[in-house]
Amino acid sequence: MNGTLCVFLLLCLGCGLIHRVPVYDAFLEGAKEGISTARRILPSLIAMLCVIRAFSSCGLMERLCALLEPAAAWAGIPKETLPLMLFKPLSGSASLAMLREILNECGPDSRAGLVASVMMGSSETVFYTCGVYLAAAGVKKSRHTIPCALAAWLAGSIAASLAVP
Amino acid sequence: MLQWIFGGMAGLALVWGMATGAGGQTVSAMLNAAEEAVGTGIALAGAYAFFCGMLNILRRAGTAERLGAALSPALRRLFGDGLPAEALEPVTMNLTANLLGLGNAATPMGIEAARRMGQGADAAGNALCLFLVINASSVQLLPTTVIALRTAAGSANPAGIALPALAATAVSTVVGVLCCKCAEKRR
Numbered sequence: 001m002n003g004t005l006c007v008f009l010l011l012c013l014g015c016g017l018i019h020r021v022p023v024y025d026a027f028l029e030g031a032k033e034g035i036s037t038a039r040r041i042l043p044s045l046i047a048m049l050c051v052i053r054a055f056s057s058c059g060l061m062e063r064l065c066a067l068l069e070p071a072a073a074w075a076g077i078p079k080e081t082l083p084l085m086l087f088k089p090l091s092g093s094a095s096l097a098m099l100r101e102i103l104n105e106c107g108p109d110s111r112a113g114l115v116a117s118v119m120m121g122s123s124e125t126v127f128y129t130c131g132v133y134l135a136a137a138g139v140k141k142s143r144h145t146i147p148c149a150l151a152a153w154l155a156g157s158i159a160a161s162l163a164v165p
Numbered sequence: 166m167l168q169w170i171f172g173g174m175a176g177l178a179l180v181w182g183m184a185t186g187a188g189g190q191t192v193s194a195m196l197n198a199a200e201e202a203v204g205t206g207i208a209l210a211g212a213y214a215f216f217c218g219m220l221n222i223l224r225r226a227g228t229a230e231r232l233g234a235a236l237s238p239a240l241r242r243l244f245g246d247g248l249p250a251e252a253l254e255p256v257t258m259n260l261t262a263n264l265l266g267l268g269n270a271a272t273p274m275g276i277e278a279a280r281r282m283g284q285g286a287d288a289a290g291n292a293l294c295l296f297l298v299i300n301a302s303s304v305q306l307l308p309t310t311v312i313a314l315r316t317a318a319g320s321a322n323p324a325g326i327a328l329p330a331l332a333a334t335a336v337s338t339v340v341g342v343l344c345c346k347c348a349e350k351r352r
Contacts, residue, residue: 005324008307009219016222023222030221031214033269038210046202051171053198054178058191091170100205100314108320117315117326121308122333126301133297136276137283144348145294145301151344152302156337163329 044093089126122156212313247292252281
C-alpha cells in the first residue's frame, strides 16, 4: 500500500487532535456532506454512463478514437484514454463516467487506467468553471481566458501520459 | 452544453445502432449501464464520505486559514496590481479550498472573488483571467474522487496515482499561468 494516503490521513487526524477538534463529530459532519454530494451526482452519473455505453457499444467510439489515434500516439497518450481527455473540459459527470469505464475495461492498474486516473485530476471542467465565474463577475469579454485554460488542459493531459511510465 | 452532449450522443448512438442493425444491442447496453451506474454510485458514496469526513477534520482544525495566510503574499505577487484589495481574501480562500479538495467551500468563494474582480467592467481584467485559468487548470493535493473510483474498481494501489497526479496538475497550472502572462504582455 502506498504511503501517501497514510501520511495524509495521519496529518488530518494529527491536525485535528492538536487543535482540539472533536474529530469524531467533525468526521461525521463531513461524511454526511460527502453522502449528499454522492447522491446529488448519481442521476447525472447514470445519464452519462448510459450515453457513453450506447456510444461505445454501437461502434461510434471506436471510430472516433481511430480517427484521433495518430495524434495521440505522437504525444504518447494511450488511445483508450482519448474519450476521457476530450470530455474533461466539457462535463464533470461525463468524464467521471468515462473514467469509470476505462478503469473497469482496462483495469485500474493498467497503463491506460493509471494515465486516465492522473488525467482526471490534471484539469477542471474548463468551460463550466469559466462559465460560472465569468457570469459571477458580470463581464462579457473573457479575452485570453479560454485559450489559456485549454492550453493548460492540453499540457496536463500530455503530462499525465508522461507521468506514468 | 450538457444537453447537447447528452442529446447528441444518445441520438447519434441510437440512429447509428439502428442503421447498422444493432439497435436492440445499443438499448440493452444503455440499460445495463444505468444499472451499473447505481452500483458505482454507491461504492463511490462510501469512499467519498470517508474522505469528506477526514477533510472536514482538517477544515475544523483551521488548516485552510493558516495555509491561506501562508499563500497570500505569493498570490499578491502573482496577481500583481490588477487585483483589487478586497478580492485578495476570497481568491486566497478559493485556491486553498481547491488545494485541499473542498469543492463545496471553493465554489462560493470563487464566485465572490470573481464578483469583486469584475466590478462592472465589460472585459475581464488580467487578474480575473489569471484567476479563471488557475481554477480551470485545477490545483488539488489529493484527488480523492479518483482514489475512491479506483478503490471501487478493485485497484491494488488506489492512491498510487497521487504523486503523478500532483505533477500533472502542477504542469497544467504552470502552463496556464505562463500562457496568461504572455497574453497579458502582448496587449
